Structure formats: C-alpha cells, structure tokens
Amino acid sequence: MSTEAKHASTMNHGKVSLAEAFAQFDEQWSPKLVGELNGQHVKLAKLEGEFVRHRHDDADELFLVLNGHLDIELDEETVALDPGEFVVVPRGVEHRPVADGETEVLLFEPAGTENTGNVDSERTADVERL
Numbered sequence: 001m002s003t004e005a006k007h008a009s010t011m012n013h014g015k016v017s018l019a020e021a022f023a024q025f026d027e028q029w030s031p032k033l034v035g036e037l038n039g040q041h042v043k044l045a046k047l048e049g050e051f052v053r054h055r056h057d058d059a060d061e062l063f064l065v066l067n068g069h070l071d072i073e074l075d076e077e078t079v080a081l082d083p084g085e086f087v088v089v090p091r092g093v094e095h096r097p098v099a100d101g102e103t104e105v106l107l108f109e110p111a112g113t114e115n116t117g118n119v120d121s122e123r124t125a126d127v128e129r130l
C-alpha cells in the first residue's frame with residue numbers, strides 16, 4: 001500500500017492500531033497526527049525526560065499515558081500518570097510534562113495547538129500526519 005493510500009484509510013475510515021502507529025516513528029517530543037474529529041486532533045507522541053513549562057491560552061489538553069510514566073508538573077501539585085491514566089490540563093494552566101524513561105502518550109486537543117503553547121522553544125514541533 002502506498003503511503004498516501006495508507007494515510008487515507010487511517011484518517012478517514014480505517015481503525016487505528018496504536019501499536020502499529022508507535023512502531024512507525026522513533027522521534028521523541030514530536031507529536032504525530034493519527035485522527036481528527038470535530039476540529040480536534042488525536043496525536044501520539046513518545047516522550048522522555050523534561051519538557052518545557054508552558055500553557056495553552058485557548059485549549060484544554062488531554063494526556064493519556066499508554067506506556068511508561070508521565071508526571072505533569074503544575075503550580076501546586078504534580079499529577080503522576082501510569083498506563084491507562086489520563087488528565088485534562090485546563091486552558092491557561094502552566095504545565096511541564098516530565099517522562100520517566102520513554103513514555104508513549106495519546107494527546108487530544110484542538111487542531112492547531114502548539115506542543116509548547118505560549119513558549120517558543122527548540123522543542124516546538126510541527127505536527128506531522130503519520
């Protein structure tokens with residue numbers, strides 16, 4: 001199957017295998033688009049180590065951990081996420097993701113949401129379709 005045909009089936013009417021999707025990339029901190037609905041993006045990312053602290057003024061952001069362990073550091077607390085657990089970081093709330101070892105996550109947030117939010121960083125990444 002050509003890459004384009006694969007994209008079409010993945011994005012329009014095919015089921016998405018998370019295991020197969022994660023097997024298609026190695027880059028860390030570089031979210032991959034695997035689904036869209038109602039103006040929202042479903043993205044997958046591999047994370048390891050500390051990210052930049054940031055916020056999204058116009059977007060709530062969901063982090064669902066699939067493998068590994070992710071701490072979301074907030075102002076007053078740290079939310080510790082193991083596989084099968086998620087949190088929604090409300091818009092405007094400063095957060096810093098810190099992944100203990102390589103961690104696989106699913107992100108759900110409005111299309112166009114920048115991974116580093118209000119911060120321009122070397123970690124700011126364009127979202128690519130898988």
Ligand code: NI
Pocket residue numbers: 054055056061095115116117
């Ligand atoms: Ni964020």
